[in-house]
Amino acid sequence: MVLKALRTPLEWTTLPDRQPGPGQIRVKVSACGVCRTDLHVIDGDLPDPQLPIIPGHEIVGRIDAIGSGVDGLKMGDRVGIPWLGHTCGTCPYCRMQRENLCDHPEFTGFTRDGGFATATIADARFAFTLGEAGSDVSLAPLLCAGLIGWRSLVIAGAGKKLGLYGFGAAAHIIAQVALWQGRSIFAFTKPGDTVTQDFARSLGAIWAGGSDEAPPELLDAAIIFATVGALVPLGLRAVRKGGTVVCAGIHMSDLPSFPYGLLWEERQLLSVANLTRQDGIDFLRQVPDMGIVTHTTTYRLEEANQALADLRAGRFDGAAVLVP
Numbered sequence: 001m002v003l004k005a006l007r008t009p010l011e012w013t014t015l016p017d018r019q020p021g022p023g024q025i026r027v028k029v030s031a032c033g034v035c036r037t038d039l040h041v042i043d044g045d046l047p048d049p050q051l052p053i054i055p056g057h058e059i060v061g062r063i064d065a066i067g068s069g070v071d072g073l074k075m076g077d078r079v080g081i082p083w084l085g086h087t088c089g090t091c092p093y094c095r096m097q098r099e100n101l102c103d104h105p106e107f108t109g110f111t112r113d114g115g116f117a118t119a120t121i122a123d124a125r126f127a128f129t130l131g132e133a134g135s136d137v138s139l140a141p142l143l144c145a146g147l148i149g150w151r152s153l154v155i156a157g158a159g160k161k162l163g164l165y166g167f168g169a170a171a172h173i174i175a176q177v178a179l180w181q182g183r184s185i186f187a188f189t190k191p192g193d194t195v196t197q198d199f200a201r202s203l204g205a206i207w208a209g210g211s212d213e214a215p216p217e218l219l220d221a222a223i224i225f226a227t228v229g230a231l232v233p234l235g236l237r238a239v240r241k242g243g244t245v246v247c248a249g250i251h252m253s254d255l256p257s258f259p260y261g262l263l264w265e266e267r268q269l270l271s272v273a274n275l276t277r278q279d280g281i282d283f284l285r286q287v288p289d290m291g292i293v294t295h296t297t298t299y300r301l302e303e304a305n306q307a308l309a310d311l312r313a314g315r316f317d318g319a320a321v322l323v324p
């Protein structure tokens, strides 16, 4: 399913089989999650779009061809391919273990073809081995919603009382991770969205309400998964002195001006960009113990445009997953 022009539907396209080059693997896709970032790619919200492109960066599949010079992977291995598709390895950020900020990165489904396809080519060093526990569909949302959520959770610190603004694919995973860690979850949804508030409570949130509501007690940290800049002052208002607000999205509408008093007293406002391979290793290693249950709505690959439209309209809770 190819994006040929910004703000147009993806087109079902038949392409010749590609062979993996040196250091690459070809993966037969068995599931690919649909992420809000795919909407940003299609809408042209991200800088320097490269077209045509096959979106999709929450890929689960099995290796069916291996290029030269690939170590540690073999035919038939189940792997996950995330958003971070390649880094240069030589820029200052790569050298300081901050490859998520690489000066010359490649991103799956944005600057290199992704997983809305029957097969994809990946840089073998950026694929995660997934083992055999869990279904392909249930694992797919972990590759971005889970991973970026994990990085956001780590950056939010160890505080027990955690607010999540925007209770979509990432929040529904990270809520389960945080509960497993012994934290309390306060879920903020669109005002009046009682269906999603009930969903959050069903996953164990101690409180759920509208983003315009104050939580019943001050929070240690808040993660904003929604792409709405107006949530930033609300998040700052909801955290205690020294608390942290993390913006987890790759794109956000403009932040409104707000009184300095909301940031004063050493509250911190941070953004999270992309992921490192170490994030993936740290997170995926613990997944079998965490007992995460991903709530998924599956679509056939050729229904990608419907899945994207349903995500845009908020017509499902949890995550959408395409199955070729």
Ligand SMILES: [Zn+2]
Binding pocket: 087, 088, 089, 090, 091, 092, 093, 094, 099, 101, 102, 103, 104, 105
């Ligand atoms: Zn780099």
Ligand SMILES: [Zn+2]
Binding pocket: 035, 036, 037, 038, 057, 083, 144, 145
């Ligand atoms: Zn994503």
